Amino acid sequence: MIIAVPLITLALTIIIEFIVYLIAIRKNICNLFLSAVLINSFTNPLANIIANNNLMNLIAVELGVFIVEIFLIKYMLQIKYWKAIAISFIANFVTIFIMFFT
Amino acid sequence: MNNTVLILFLFSLFIIPIASADMIAPGTHQVNINNEITNINEFPDYVFISGCELGLSERSLELIPNTGEIPEYYKFCSVSVYAIEKSKFNQTLFTELNEQKNATEFLQNSEAKKVLKNIKSSTSLLDINPTLSIKNQYTIDLSIIKDKPNSQIKEKDSSFYFYILIPIIALILIILILIKRRK
Numbered sequence: 397m398i399i400a401v402p403l404i405t406l407a408l409t410i411i412i413e414f415i416v417y418l419i420a421i422r423k424n425i426c427n428l429f430l431s432a433v434l435i436n437s438f439t440n441p442l443a444n445i446i447a448n449n450n451l452m453n454l455i456a457v458e459l460g461v462f463i464v465e466i467f468l469i470k471y472m473l474q475i476k477y478w479k480a481i482a483i484s485f486i487a488n489f490v491t492i493f494i495m496f497f498t
Numbered sequence: 499m500n501n502t503v504l505i506l507f508l509f510s511l512f513i514i515p516i517a518s519a520d521m522i523a524p525g526t527h528q529v530n531i532n533n534e535i536t537n538i539n540e541f542p543d544y545v546f547i548s549g550c551e552l553g554l555s556e557r558s559l560e561l562i563p564n565t566g567e568i569p570e571y572y573k574f575c576s577v578s579v580y581a582i583e584k585s586k587f588n589q590t591l592f593t594e595l596n597e598q599k600n601a602t603e604f605l606q607n608s609e610a611k612k613v614l615k616n617i618k619s620s621t622s623l624l625d626i627n628p629t630l631s632i633k634n635q636y637t638i639d640l641s642i643i644k645d646k647p648n649s650q651i652k653e654k655d656s657s658f659y660f661y662i663l664i665p666i667i668a669l670i671l672i673i674l675i676l677i678k679r680r681k
Contacts, residue, residue: 401625437668441661448627
């Protein structure tokens with residue numbers, strides 16, 4: 397089933413971003429995990445749908461995900477903007493890096 | 499002996515890229531493209547023929563049926579469609595073409611007009627792409643050569659619709675959590 401691949405990608409993205417959140421915040425693990433699940437369940441499938449239907453360039457899609465995640469991380473994790481920007485950047489950088497180099 | 503090794507080495511340089519080019523790249527899957535001419539019945543005085551541009555060999559020309567379905571070719575073929583007036587179309591010669599005659603010569607002698615070009619029979623998509631098959635629909639206009647379909651129908655894995663629901667559900671839950679926190 398083709399859908400299995402996007403679901404695995406989503407699961408891996410959730411795990412990777414959860415680890416980044418955990419390293420950056422180190423408290424309230426349940427909230428961090430829930431946030432990682434919800435934020436990535438929102439952005440990852442949308443990004444895949446947009447990129448795979450050639451509706452937007454992959455870099456533009458990733459940039460969009462980075463910006464949207466700043467706000468989601470800021471409000472879901474209740475942290476300051478600069479920290480949300482840093483976490484979003486690192487989390488997305490790590491996932492893109494893994495996607496391209498594995 | 500050294501010359502033989504050198505020739506074999508040079509030969510392998512040509513062969514290896516061809517061999518690897520025929521493989522499916524990791525993380526991708528091959529999807530068939532069905533090509534169809536939707537208005538073929540608007541030209542009762544014409545016969546439509548498809549041909550592979552990758553070496554227009556004797557066996558590459560095929561007659562397009564009245565249903566308008568363009569025959570499938572090898573994935574690296576860039577398929578073209580030609581319109582030939584029925585009065586100039588020699589059925590016997592066309593049948594013999596598969597045995598002996600040259601396709602290019604046949605098209606020239608029949609005054610064939612190219613109406614479609616760059617038609618693909620398959621494409622490589624990322625595994626993450628849920629498309630199962632693609633149907634390209636072309637509307638023929640004898641005065642121009644089209645290289646893009648007029649419309650495209652994509653058949654997607656039905657579980658893809660479940661995949662669309664994930665971000666919607668996630669967004670609803672995020673909004674509910676944020677509203678609850680504000681209260």
